Amino acid sequence: MAARQTLLLCLGLCVLLLCLTLSLALGSRSVPLSTVFDALSGAGRHADPDVQVVTGLRVPRTVLGLVVGAALGAAGAIAQGATRNPLASPTTLGVNAGASFAVVTAIYVLRLTRPVEYxxxxxxxxxxxxxxxxxxARRSGDLDPTRLALGGTVLAxxxxxxxxxxxxxxxxxxxxxxxWLVGSLDGRGLEVLTPVLPLLLLGLVLAIAVTPALNALALGDEAAQALGVPVARIRATAGLAVVLLAAGAVAVAGPIAxxxxxxPHLCRQLLGNDHRVLLxxxxxxxxxxxxxxxxxxxxVIRPAELEVGIVTAFLGAPLLAVLARRTTR
Structure with missing residues (x-):
């Protein structure tokens, strides 16, 4: 790993730490940073309303955001690498929509009421x-990236x-x-992670396992096979990793787009195309x-809130249009 890439990853960790701090401190009720640190260390008074807000509401919300964001980011990177399609993601491939349809069907037929059951x-x-x-997306035994994006969009x-x-x-x-369908981190306790964590960990292990082979897949199936890469097996493993990561994230927070x-696109601009660094x-x-x-x-509408799924959709739609235009070119 180059020194520049190592430095950028360290800077990214610092930015992530800042986002974690802001997530604990800001909201409809702002909490001083000193109170946040006291609440996390156990030095704060349990009867203090600010301490209760931090420990009871914002810590679970922030942890869920950390886990779900990492799962979605990794799923997107693996999906784009395995399909050689810059528009691939759990959303554009129909994975999120499939999970959502199955969950709503289960709610309708089986009368489920708790996220842990989804x-x-x-x-x-x-x-x-x-x-x-x-x-x-299959064409003459090979995977067509364009048809994959179109098929996923139609399916979604x-x-x-x-x-x-x-x-x-x-x-x-x-x-x-x-x-749940809007996509939200609010109103969910850490208990929703219990049934999902094994799936997310397995998906992450599979993603790490196939990462070196994704660099060879970028050269095309024939070139990858000439290099000794078992293309079908790698693509199947990558697909399973994407499903596990995306399904776990959707089960916890809903279909966040x-x-x-x-x-993956932002990281690729900063870190390059090596999937061993990109992941x-x-x-x-x-x-x-x-x-x-x-x-x-x-x-943005304080003291009320916009669900995170609405914010990501509002900000992400222009990005998708720009990426589609560049891909077409």
Whole structure:
């Protein structure tokens, strides 16, 4: 790893630490930094309302933002590398939409009420959507990156329509799912991570395992095979990693858009195309983007809040348009 890349990763960690601090301190009720540090160290008075806000509400919210942002950033980096498509992400490949449709269907049919019950349905829906998008993108045995993006976008549109139809068919389903579908870190305790952490850790291990081979895949399937890379196995492992990371993130926070698309692009501009450096960068950059968007959502209409999924969609839509235009060129 070059000295410049090491320096940028260290700077990224400093920015991430700043975002974590701001996430604990800012919101509809601002808390002094001294109180934040006292609350984290246990020196603050438990009866102090500011201490209760930090420990009871903002610490879980910040931890979830850290975990979900890292999962989405890593999923986006692996998806783009495995498909050789700069527009690939859990959102554009239909993975988020598949997980959302499965969760809403489970709420409608099985009357689920708690986020901890959603996880396995999110994984199943994400996996089926990923397989469907991959099948639509095959051409003469090879994977067509353009067809993958188009197929994923069409699949996401269809699944989103079906999800909306289910919610309109049942007021109970609408009330239960609409807050989750917006994408939010608020109102969720750390207990929602318990069933998801094994999936996220397995997805991260698989992502790290395939990272060296993604540099060879960037040369094309034939060149990668000539270098001894088992293309089909690497792509299947990478797809499983993306599904596990994206499904775990969606199960916790809902379908948050564009973090998985923006983080790899921003990191690639700073760190280059080597996936061995890009993946750690996305594990840092994803949480930075998500936590910054969450803090912005708390402040922009203060004392009310905008859900983080709304903020990322609002900021990410122009980015997607710019990337699509560059890719077309």
């Amino acid at each position: 996880v396995w349905f999110a994984v199943a829906g994400a996996a089926l959507a990923a397989c469907a998008a991959h099948a639509m 549109t269809v699944l989103t329509s079906w999800t909306s139809a289910l919610m309109l068919a049942s007021r109970r389903t609408l009330d239960e799912a609409r807050f 564009f973090v998985g698309l923006a983080a 750690p960068g996305c594990l840092i950059g994803g949480p930075i983007l998500l936590l910054a968007a969450d803090v912005l959502g708390r402040l």
